[in-house]
Structure formats: C-alpha cells, structure tokens
Amino acid sequence: DTGVSQDPRHKITKRGQNVTFRCDPISEHNRLYWYRQTLGQGPEFLTYFQNEAQLEKSRLLSDRFSAERPKGSFSTLEIQRTEQGDSAMYLCASSWDVTQETQYFGPGTRLLVL
C-alpha cells in the first residue's frame, strides 16, 4: 500500500500526558497537512508543511501543539499536557505541488483523553 499511513491508529491517554503521532506521506509528495476532526464535524486544518518548512499554522494550534517534518518526509504531531478537549481524530494528508493539487488522506489517529 503506497498511501498515506499514520501511527498509531488509536491512542488513549490520561489528561496531562504528552502524546506524539506520526504520519508517513505518499512518497515524493512534498506537501503534508495535519487536520483535526471531532464528532459531527468535518476536518479542520491545523498546519501545513512544504518539504521541511512549516508554512501555515491555524489558530487552533495552541502552544501545546507542535509539528515537525525534519527531513521533508515523515511528520510528527505532538500534543503536550493533553486535555479532554483534545479528544478527536487527527488526520494527515499529503499532496504534490502542482497546479491541480489534490490532498490524499491517511486513516487518522483517534485520540481519547481521559
């Protein structure tokens, strides 16, 4: 399977703990996106990388959230001091920088904060 992959698929943590998610994009895709989806809502944009540079950040991304894409390939999203409101599905998408750009999504990581 050469699609976008995410790990882990599920994460249960206690409030106050730190969690880290990983996303592996489609190979050679130079753009990578993180979205968050809560129940009954569509995905909401969090942040975007072009190669290793983080170019856009949503105001949804509080200072407890940090994302990296150190070598322009896989990316990690870390949430520090998790809160119950962080419970959501975290989606990763990737795309190739072309005129008719299409984002392809991974299966997501479902986070539950107790």
Next chain:
Amino acid sequence: AQSVSQHNHHVILSEAASLELGCNYSYGGTVNLFWYVQYPGQHLQLLLKYFSGDPLVKGIKGFEAEFIKSKFSFNLRKPSVQWSDTAEYFCAVHMNTGFQKLVFGTGTRLLVSP
C-alpha cells in the same frame, strides 16, 4: 469568515433513488472544489474534483457534481444510489487566498436501505 455549508446532515434513501447533496461556500474568489467520501471504517477518499473548465464533473462510482459559480454551489448527484453508497460525504473547498488549506463542510451522512 470563509466557510463551507452542507445543509443536509443526514439523508436516508432507498436503493435506486436519486441523490443530491448540497454544498455552498462563502468566498468570492477563485476556488477549487472537492467531494470526499468516507465509507464505514475507512479513511477519506476523493470522489471528484473541480479546478476549471466544464462545470459538470464526473467522479468515481457514477457520482457527478455541478459547479454553479453564481450560486457559490457545488452539489453532488447520483441518479440511482446503491446500498454500497452508504457513507459520509464531505464537501471541501480550496480558496485561492494564498493559503493551501482545505475548508470542509460538516458532512452528510447517507444511509441507503436495500
């Protein structure tokens, strides 16, 4: 604020019925338009997309969508649904603001009864 509206949150149809799901967006500039589908237990998949040209676009599995610029709409249609079309459908818009993010609607959950 730029937004995407999907007015039908839940739709129930019998097999062979016709489907139309509404999508409206609020942005006066150039847009790229997408419909994604999420089948039960699966990740978001691209159904169809519009970038330019013929406003009637055809996607996979017999779906089509029509872009009506004057109405800021991109409605999804299928003349005859099947039980396997049971899924959640998301309209997404890339607004040419210099930012790369997709803005999603809240989704429409379609249930097709056999």
